[in-house]
Amino acid sequence: MAALSPRVRRRKDAFKAREISRQRIERLFSLADEEYVAHPERSDRYVGIARRICTRMRIRMLRHLKAKFCKHCGSYLLPSARRVRLKDGIITETCLRCGKHLRRPYSPAKSKRSLAPGSPVS
Numbered sequence: 001m002a003a004l005s006p007r008v009r010r011r012k013d014a015f016k017a018r019e020i021s022r023q024r025i026e027r028l029f030s031l032a033d034e035e036y037v038a039h040p041e042r043s044d045r046y047v048g049i050a051r052r053i054c055t056r057m058r059i060r061m062l063r064h065l066k067a068k069f070c071k072h073c074g075s076y077l078l079p080s081a082r083r084v085r086l087k088d089g090i091i092t093e094t095c096l097r098c099g100k101h102l103r104r105p106y107s108p109a110k111s112k113r114s115l116a117p118g119s120p121v122s
């Protein structure tokens, strides 16, 4: 629309907008955490909003928040709402709401507990 280099301006704005949306996502997840006890359905809604922001702004879900919801049914997952199993460097979390699995890798060697004497080192 504007005559003065619209391409550059758009890129700058997108950078700012993404920064703001990251802050909003953080805020939504902290709200989800607060509301979970009294209104778990609100937590799910906040997760939904946060995911939609990601889609819209074309950013990735923040890494530390990725594990806090089920990507299949979109529900907010507290440790009590999931089952965690470790096997061969893969964390498998089962969502107790929809029963589907979320898998992500982990490196067992990094944790000090796994290096306790007597434990097998593979």
Ligand SMILES: [Zn+2]
Binding pocket: 070, 071, 072, 073, 074, 075, 095, 096, 097, 098, 099, 100
């Ligand atoms: Zn689920």
